[in-house]
Amino acid sequence: MVQKIMDGDCYNDAEIDRTLEALDRGLGCPSGYVSDLIYSADGPEPTAAEVVELALAHRPFAL
Secondary structure: OHHHHHOOOOOOHHHHHHHHHHHHHHHOOOOOHHHHHHHOOOOOOOOHHHHHHHHHHOOOOOO
């Protein structure tokens, strides 16, 4: 799913949004986290596998 977004293989913005929301839920991340990993990466663009690894490594912190 991440690769599909990164390749631009989604039909429209609504499909991208639905896919990103599904990834956030499925990977246990806060809303927008996966999107930030894909689009806001500093340095070289991460691979789809790296995005998934970073998302899976995300641990919420207690306030």
